[in-house]
Amino acid sequence: MSPMPALQPQPDPEQEALDWFSRLRQPGCDDTLRQAFAHWCQDPLNARAYAQLEAYWQQLQVPTARPRPRVAKARRSRSGLYLGLLFLMLLATLAWLFWPHMQRLASELHTGSGERRSVRLADGSTLHLDSASAINVDLRDRTRRLHLVQGQISLEVMLDGRALEVQVDDARIQVFGTRLQITRYSDHDELLVLSGKAAVLQGGDQRMVSAGERVTFTDSHINPVEKIDSKAADAWRSGRLQANQRPLAEVLERLAAYQGQRVWLLDEEAGHRRVSGNFDLDHPLLSLEQLARDQQLRLYNVLGQGLIVR
Template identity: 25%
Template sequence: MNTPLPPPSDHQQALHEARTWLRLLNSGQATTWDGEGFQQWLQNAVHREAFQQAKAEWDLLNQAAQQRAQQVSAEQIHATTRHMRHRRRLLQAGTLGLGLTAGITVLYPPAELWPDPQQWGADARTRTGEQQQLTWQNATLNLNTRTSIQELKQQAGFRLLQGEAAIQINTKHDFEIHAGVARSRTRQGHFECKHLDNHTTLRCLSGELTVYHPYGERVLRTQQQLHYASTHISPVQQHDHRAPAAWRQGELSFEHTPLEQVITEINRYRQGRVVLLNTQVAQEPLSGRFQLHALEQAIIQIQHTFMLNSRHMPAGLIILS
């Protein structure tokens, strides 16, 4: 007599479904209908946990495949004759580009059919290149590209999960802004908050904002700003003007900014990815203002300024070398 197998656990079933979703979403055949179905499936906490595990497995496989491709490519290069080396280097760049495309397919899926893990649980979010204004309780919020916020359960306000937001508020009750390890409290004023890669910048255009951080308390007033991360908080600093950040005027503004940081910022607003392979110019400073609706022209300008070669790959990938 055959003993029946026990039914799979909820986690095992969710993990199987998560792997199925990953294969579909990376097949290039997923539809908008599939994306909506995936969003509904992801509302379940068990499903979200399973998808994180499945995506981690997928990333490891991609990493192993890229390493193997690079190893094979390197072996081929060493085996070539001297007069073929230049051509082989170009082929290696193409192989690297394909490997990067494979990895980016997972991190930046076509049409953004699923949100970044940092955006899970968000009550409002914007996609790449999107900006949005909304009324939030007693405040007016302007959300920049790839920004997600979550409602606070026991206090008026919101948590900035990632991205950048401008807040205007005038109320008789406390309103809080949570970002990273700190929380900020105000009742009236005009503020900007940027939270990326576990680093946060707070800027006060008008009013007053009290910041509560594990390493100290600060008060921001008009034309003041500060920065913090999990291990430190800066002193309060003066900034020169009351004008809103450049992104609220449809621009990106840089002043003696290292090129690799400029590329990182452009990638926040652009579908696809720009990859800088030339490490010799990565720290070269760049100053200028670029229109958000014309970032392709900005990339061309950067290419000519630093005398870089560009290679355009599928899915909006541009390799600068």
């Protein structure tokens, strides 16, 4: 079998253009070299590669001292920077607005805005999901595990000899009773025990919560346990939000969730006001407008996904 001929290297116009560019700028460049360069440029690919390199070099050159063009260029560059920053801010805003919706769609069980749903789990427990809520469920192991992603749930636990835990970010809730309610707010989470007991574990801290009690917690600490009105806490399942001296920010957040909106509260101090009332969750816009009038606030809709309150 005859040997295969050696492969000839393919010409690289861009690399050759770079070599000619360097050689033509050497001090010893003469007519012979220029004639060889002219012969090389007869190939259209070579000529185009050199023209592109020359154009790129011209762009890198510092322009002659003409103040007005430089000022115009600086202004254009500054305008481009501002436009870039504005674009990034717009992307961040859209991500903040639509991320909860994407989270819900990626969860095993979820509800849409204004939707309430009840689900019988494989172990016989009943799960009630409030508006814009999402949860993942794993009942296969010796410890049944639920992960509340967002929103609010009410859980009626079927005791089958296995432990049950609910994960809420880094906190774990160990369930020892049969009825409890867990709610996620923008800056904290809340556990209400309606029957039995449950324990919240956060890092090295923990709280035992009994029937008729509630506790709030964040990613850094657990607050003291408080007494609750069990009937008022469970009213959302019938389409009512009964608030009894609850922070204004919490009430706004719950009502806005029924419209698929997240809340920007510009007055942080106003968010701590305690409000009471019986609000219609099936008509959240009317409830929000009435609450805003009572609290002398203004509401601004943002793309149907956000609500600015000031």
